[in-house]
Amino acid sequence: MFNAAQLRAARGFLDMSQKQLAERCGVSLTTIKRLEIDGGPEADNYPTLLALESFFNQAGLTFTESGIAFGPERLKDAARFLSNRSGATGATAATKEED
Numbered sequence: 001m002f003n004a005a006q007l008r009a010a011r012g013f014l015d016m017s018q019k020q021l022a023e024r025c026g027v028s029l030t031t032i033k034r035l036e037i038d039g040g041p042e043a044d045n046y047p048t049l050l051a052l053e054s055f056f057n058q059a060g061l062t063f064t065e066s067g068i069a070f071g072p073e074r075l076k077d078a079a080r081f082l083s084n085r086s087g088a089t090g091a092t093a094a095t096k097e098e099d
Contacts (some may be wrong), residue, residue: 001049002063008036010056010068013077025051 002010011021018036022029027048035052053063060074070077
């Protein structure tokens with residue numbers, strides 16, 4: 001599963017508002033807001049968390065113990081996103097796990 005910070009980061013990467021995410025996943029806006037508060041996901045029900053995780057997986061994002069992994073189709077987007085956020089230049093690189 002994921003934690004509140006990962007949820008906020010994944011939503012931000014996809015440039016979605018809380019309302020847009022709620023609508024796409026079929027959950028309430030109140031639920032998304034609650035989940036994005038530290039400690040929120042642990043208190044929610046499993047079907048809601050599964051729906052959110054499934055949505056992000058289909059978008060090429062996977063939650064890991066240490067953050068978010070980007071699928072091959074998202075690597076260029078990830079590098080560009082990270083570069084824009086950190087102010088880095090051509091030195092920013094994204095990696096993927098090999099199967």
